[in-house]
Amino acid sequence: DQQVKQNSPSLSVQEGRISILNCDYTNSMFDYFLWYKKYPAEGPTFLISISSIKDKNEDGRFTVFLNKSAKHLSLHIVPSQPGDSAVYFCAANMNRDDKIIFGKGTRLHILP
């Protein structure tokens, strides 16, 4: 039973436009959320996170929005650049546990 769901396996976006990656979760006990980016033949790298006490966190071109009532978060990348082409994993944590739960990932293609 997947607790963190990324329902879009892939997404294509024109360079310069906004990329929006979505993530849904089922466990209302999750209180911390992370996004990771993964290039081929490399391990995932941390991108941005958000605590459940916030509804938005911004870091440069990356913004994560959290809608607790809908159990939904999204990652916005604007403007999208060719180097953003990668697989993006959504992940969640609860109660300062030492484990995080990953989604299956969304492959983002930035088109020239």
Added chain:
Amino acid sequence: DAMVIQNPRYQVTQFGKPVTLSCSQTLNHNVMYWYQQKSSQAPKLLFHYYDKDFNNEADTPDNFQSRRPNTSFCFLDIRSPGLGDAAMYLCATSRDPTKGGWEQFFGPGTRLTVL
């Protein structure tokens, strides 16, 4: 640069032949994790060490074992690899999660092929 190192990057073994994957870290992090990731799937946590305390996931097969001889090193032993164990194996570390260290730092992974 502080980092998480995995060796080898690619490992080929035969069905049933034991194999060991290694991970080392220069971050001095408390927690080390081993994940299995198959194509188009989420990384699946196998087990993790919080300092010397070993935490096994309930659905991790007995075929998978781990050792952490010191803070810097952690090993994944697959005693009798089956064809279904072919996957990318990712090692990760984090600081003390009870003090806000939820971010995990990943190594590049070891891709295991079972013939």
